[in-house]
Each structure stands twice: as structure tokens, then as C-alpha cells.
Amino acid sequence: MSHDHDHHHHDNELDPMAARVRALETILTQKGLIDPAAIDVIVETYETKVGPRNGAKVVAKAWSDPDFAGWLQRDATEAIASLGFTGRQGEHMQAVFNTADTHNLVVCTLCSCYPWTVLGLPPVWYKAPPYRSRAVIDPRGVLAEFGLALPEETKIRVWDSTAELRYLVVPMRPKDTEALDEEALATLVTRDSMIGTGLALEPGAR
Amino acid sequence: MSPPEIVEPLPMPGGDAPVFAEPWQAQAFAMVVALHERGLFSWGEWAETLSAELKKPDAAQDGSDYYVHWLRALEVLITKKGVAGQPDVDAVAAAWQRAAHATPHGKPILLENDPVHGRE
Incomplete structure (x- = not known):
């Protein structure tokens, strides 16, 4: 006791x-x-080892090198592999390029398919039910919650990933970046900008 | 007038969390990758099984239980492939918990520390 x-x-x-x-x-x-x-x-x-810095290098190269950008558009899997980013869940890649008219947004409505080789593993919100269901139904509303208000006339194209095909968004190159090299450009490319829930940063923003 | 819409808020938009919240999540993740590479199942089969778990009505809206569903999907798939059934997993999990209780704090937990070990 x-x-x-x-x-x-x-x-x-x-x-x-x-x-x-x-x-x-x-x-x-x-x-x-x-x-x-x-x-x-x-x-x-x-x-x-695997994370969105890989994807940022791909985007920065596409911004700086028109031949590479063309290759990325035609055969993203091969173009990305040429930078050494190969492996699981990156076997079949498609790059979708933002333009002044069209903004691209990636989702996996099925589960959580995501291009691991260039972005690492997906963030929590990407795997959560609200994003998976709402990105398709109300992409503009979803983007607003990420603080991204696009002009009314900008079309939003939603890409639904599958176990076979993964997407990488190539955001638009920010203005006033002509003097920057690939390494400096890569620091402007955020993970969210490659999913489509953000834009690339303006120089001086980080 | 349209009925009021119920919109689930996104969990932490733009938020950054560690890749895995707890070590077991990392292990569960890696086992699926390893088994797929070994050819036990195709990635399409995995995505379908995971999707079925994630679409269950009790799935948390904030995605915090993602790896609970991930693990459940793994158990479903290995049962389907005839590797091990639910009772096998339950029994070994119970043995691990007994082993943990029997292991002094600060010492590594080994399955051999299960007091029932070897007597079954």
C-alpha cells in the first residue's frame, strides 16, 4: 500500500x-x-528527396528554353525524365500550360493520384473530400478560397488525374523576370502553382 | 429561390503540413509502394480500392484520416489477394500491443517481448 x-x-x-x-x-x-x-x-x-523543387526546375527550364517547353508539351514524361526525375507515379505525365486565356487546375476525384516525381506527395487538402468534389463543380469558388481571383473571362480547365495519367501545371512566367536565370526562376515556382491553386510568385515576393 | 447550398470548407487551403503526421503513416505508405513494385497489385487496382475506402460516408471532411483509409485499403487488398485475412492481422496486432506493454520504457519494442510469444 x-x-x-x-x-x-x-x-x-x-x-x-x-x-x-x-x-x-x-x-x-x-x-x-x-x-x-x-x-x-x-x-x-x-x-x-522527392518534392515540388523537382517540378519547379521543370517549369523554370520550360520558361527559359523554348525547345524544352515544346518537348514538355509534346511528351512530358520524356522531357521530365531528361532532367533525372523518373520513377513511381510519374510514368505517364502530361504538362498543361497556363495562358492568358486559360488557367489549368488539377484534381483527383477518384482518390489522390498526384505526380510524385515532380511534386512529392500531395498536401492534405488535395486528398480531402471537399477539394476532390468541389474542384470540378465549382473551380472558381475553390480558387477564391486559395486567394486566387481570376478575371471573369479567363477559362478554367480542370484535369482529373487517374492512376495512369498525372498532370503538371506550367504556370505563366511572371513579368519582369527576363534577367533571371533558371535557378532564380525556380524559386518563384510554388507547389500550388503547379497544381493550379496558385500562381507563380512575382520577383521580390520571397 | 434556390435551396441553400452546403459547401464544405477546404481544410487549410494552401497549408503545408509534414508529409506524414505519424511514423505509422509513413510505414503504411511505403508498404503499399513496395507491394505494388513487387507486382502484388496494379496501381489501378490500388487506386480503386483506396477510392472505395475514401468514399465511405464516415471519411473526415478535413482529410485527417486519409492514412486510416489507406491502411484499411491495404488490408482489403491483401485479404483479396489471399495473403492474410482480418483475423491474422488482428492476432498479430494484439501480440504487438502485449509486447509493448511488457517492454520497459526506453527499450525497443520487439515482438519477442510478447509474454504469450511462442506459447500459442
């Missing part, structure tokens, strides 16, 4: 989701279907 208050619970706790994941990992490893070391490599890749 007297030592009750000295009794510390030093037990570990696993929450139910963590326990289920460990269980699956145990079962799949025992069956030889996965290798825990390979799992760690995949996690590290998506936590640290």
Missing part, C-alpha cells in the same frame, strides 16, 4: 493504428513480400 505512489508505469503503449501497421509489416515480411530495409528507403525518399 505505502509504496503505491512510488509505482511508476514504465510500459510502452502502441496505439491501435501503429499496432496494425506493425502487424502487417510482420506478416508481409514473414511471407517474403516486403523487406523492412527497403521500406525504410522508401520512407526516406518521400520524406526528404
Whole structure:
């Protein structure tokens, strides 16, 4: 009794989701279907190596090099691969170019298909039900919530990603950027501008 | 007059969160990628299964339970492929939880620490 208050619970706790994941990992490893070391490599890749900086380099090159832009328009998969960005969920890419008349917006109404090789993994809002349902029905309203008000006459084209085909939006090059090199241009290209929920930044905005 | 429209707000428009909120989400993500690469299922099959889970009415509007559905889709698919059934996963998950309880704080949790381990 007297030592009750000295009794510390030093037990570990696993929450139910963590326990289920460990269980699956145990079962799949025992069956030889996965290798825990390979799992760690995949996690590290998506936590640290793949992200929207890749896509920003693609866009900056397209802005600076008309031949590359043409290639990107004709065969985005090959053009992107030429910069070293290849791999999972980037096997079939299409680049859609914003113009003064048309703004492009990408969604996956099915689940969360997204061009991992150039943008990394999707943000939470991209995977959430409101964006997935509303981007198609009311793209202008969705863009307004992102703080993006487009002129009335600008057409908005919505692209619905699939497991087979992913889209990269090439935003319009901001004005007063003629003097900038590719590296400087890439810093103006935000993740959202490549999904279509934003525009490229003006120089000096960051 | 048109009926009032119910519009779900977007969760954190433009917001930036870490790729994975918790380590188990990263593991669940990576297992699907690895199993697909091994050819257990096509990415189309995966997208369809995930979509079915995400379209269930209890899915959170803010997308915070995305990886709960992701994991559920993985369990559905491995059951369908005859790799392991729900009871198998339940049993091993329970063993992991017993092992966690039996492991002193600060020590790595190993499945061998399950007091029932090897006696079943």
C-alpha cells in the first residue's frame, strides 16, 4: 500500500493504428513480400528527396528554353525524365500550360493520384473530400478560397488525374523576370502553382 | 429561390503540413509502394480500392484520416489477394500491443517481448 505512489508505469503503449501497421509489416515480411530495409528507403525518399523543387526546375527550364517547353508539351514524361526525375507515379505525365486565356487546375476525384516525381506527395487538402468534389463543380469558388481571383473571362480547365495519367501545371512566367536565370526562376515556382491553386510568385515576393 | 447550398470548407487551403503526421503513416505508405513494385497489385487496382475506402460516408471532411483509409485499403487488398485475412492481422496486432506493454520504457519494442510469444 505505502509504496503505491512510488509505482511508476514504465510500459510502452502502441496505439491501435501503429499496432496494425506493425502487424502487417510482420506478416508481409514473414511471407517474403516486403523487406523492412527497403521500406525504410522508401520512407526516406518521400520524406526528404522527392518534392515540388523537382517540378519547379521543370517549369523554370520550360520558361527559359523554348525547345524544352515544346518537348514538355509534346511528351512530358520524356522531357521530365531528361532532367533525372523518373520513377513511381510519374510514368505517364502530361504538362498543361497556363495562358492568358486559360488557367489549368488539377484534381483527383477518384482518390489522390498526384505526380510524385515532380511534386512529392500531395498536401492534405488535395486528398480531402471537399477539394476532390468541389474542384470540378465549382473551380472558381475553390480558387477564391486559395486567394486566387481570376478575371471573369479567363477559362478554367480542370484535369482529373487517374492512376495512369498525372498532370503538371506550367504556370505563366511572371513579368519582369527576363534577367533571371533558371535557378532564380525556380524559386518563384510554388507547389500550388503547379497544381493550379496558385500562381507563380512575382520577383521580390520571397 | 434556390435551396441553400452546403459547401464544405477546404481544410487549410494552401497549408503545408509534414508529409506524414505519424511514423505509422509513413510505414503504411511505403508498404503499399513496395507491394505494388513487387507486382502484388496494379496501381489501378490500388487506386480503386483506396477510392472505395475514401468514399465511405464516415471519411473526415478535413482529410485527417486519409492514412486510416489507406491502411484499411491495404488490408482489403491483401485479404483479396489471399495473403492474410482480418483475423491474422488482428492476432498479430494484439501480440504487438502485449509486447509493448511488457517492454520497459526506453527499450525497443520487439515482438519477442510478447509474454504469450511462442506459447500459442
